[in-house]
Amino acid sequence: MGELSKGIYVGCADGQVYVRVVGRGTFQNSQPLRHFALEKIERGQAEFVVDLGQCQGMDSTFLGVLAGIGLRLRQDGRDATICVVNIGSRNMELLQMLGLDRLFTMNSVTVPALAEAEYEKLPDTDLTQLTHPLDKDETADLMIEAHDNLIRADERNASKFRELTRFLRETVERRHKDGEGHK
Amino acid sequence: MKDFRIDLEPRGAVRLIRLSGSLDMYSFPRLEEQLNTLFQQGQYYVVLDCRELDYIGSAGLGALIGFAKQAREHNGDVRLLNVPDRIYKIIELLGFTKVLRVHNTEEEAIDGFPVT
Numbered sequence: 001m002g003e004l005s006k007g008i009y010v011g012c013a014d015g016q017v018y019v020r021v022v023g024r025g026t027f028q029n030s031q032p033l034r035h036f037a038l039e040k041i042e043r044g045q046a047e048f049v050v051d052l053g054q055c056q057g058m059d060s061t062f063l064g065v066l067a068g069i070g071l072r073l074r075q076d077g078r079d080a081t082i083c084v085v086n087i088g089s090r091n092m093e094l095l096q097m098l099g100l101d102r103l104f105t106m107n108s109v110t111v112p113a114l115a116e117a118e119y120e121k122l123p124d125t126d127l128t129q130l131t132h133p134l135d136k137d138e139t140a141d142l143m144i145e146a147h148d149n150l151i152r153a154d155e156r157n158a159s160k161f162r163e164l165t166r167f168l169r170e171t172v173e174r175r176h177k178d179g180e181g182h183k
Numbered sequence: 184m185k186d187f188r189i190d191l192e193p194r195g196a197v198r199l200i201r202l203s204g205s206l207d208m209y210s211f212p213r214l215e216e217q218l219n220t221l222f223q224q225g226q227y228y229v230v231l232d233c234r235e236l237d238y239i240g241s242a243g244l245g246a247l248i249g250f251a252k253q254a255r256e257h258n259g260d261v262r263l264l265n266v267p268d269r270i271y272k273i274i275e276l277l278g279f280t281k282v283l284r285v286h287n288t289e290e291e292a293i294d295g296f297p298v299t
Contacts, residue, residue: 027241028273057207060242090209097208134276143241143277164245171278 004054007126008033009119012045020051020119027061027143028134029125034142036122037069046073046080050104053086060161063098064146067153070103081105099154137175140168185237189217197228197293199264203235211243218250218261227259230292234265244274248282260284264292 006023010033017040019033037048048069052058058066066082073080083105084095092108095101124131147161187210190201198221206214221229229250233239251261262284266274274280286292 024238057205057209057238059240060208094208136276136278139276140278147242161242161245163249164242167245167248167279167282168277171281175278 005121005126006128007121009121010036011118011120012040013118015045016047016049017045018049018051018119020053021055021058023054024056024127025058025062026127027059027139027146028127028130029122030062030065030146031138031142032122032125033062034065034068037065038072041069041072041076046076048073048082050082050084051086052084052088052091055088055091058091058094060098060150060164061143061146063094063100064149065142067098067100067103068146068149070100071149071152074103083107098150098157100150103153137172140172144168144172185235187213188235189213191217194230194289194293196226197230197296198226199230199232199289199293201232201235205238206236206243207238207240208242211240211246214243215246222250222253222257225257227254227257228296229254229259229261230264230286230289231261232264232289233267233270236267236270239270239273241273241277244277244279244283248279251283258297260296262286262292262295264289 004022008025008029009020009022011018017037019037050066070082073082082103085107087095087106087108092106095104095106144165147165150157150161185204187204187206188202192199192201200214200217202214204210218229221227247261254260264286266285271285274283274285284295286295
């Protein structure tokens, strides 16, 4: 396998949606994945495979977006799955720490059957080359939603993220009250 | 990716904590444990030197706000020092600079405390 540049890669084959994280998954590159996944779910895709073999780490927002995909699939009541593969010990620990091992099917060894060429990189997901400045409110909204997802997935997460979500909600409210709007 | 490291250096009544590597959900519990230990000892004047930090996650920042608030209830604070530009941009974007004090020199960060 050649070395891929950092970013989030996606592909579809045999009714499955493949996601490969190369480098870090963070709040800075979660939004394109969220949009992509929701669009695929809207179109009826119900099986997701997330490959973490080249993932150097994930922040809670990125994990919350993954949790959101899992919760959305579950909510649709279909025979839907999100299978996380090629998980290193560090990422495995993170997923377990947040209780996401109960939401996802986890496999530390399976390699997804998708050829390299079938992946395409989602735009603006290489953290070293972001082209658009992030919008403050959009980022805050994404983070609030992601952490709410983590709490919905496992209520023990509430105490971990209480301070962050409270702060973000207050910040957004304050900005709206001050008329700062989207900047 | 560098391993996360914490080095504690007393500066009078202030506790200077040098952080290096990546402060993410995986490593944050170690800092959390260190801060809890200091607070239990009644040491609420804390400066986190971030010069050697190459990443800080959103959850870690959120938790730091909680620690800063807790310290302020005891007339102390948790302040950030030498925050690299790329990390400062994140802190600023998320509005954390309105709550967490960020300093560029050790003197400035330490001198601001009522007792040194």
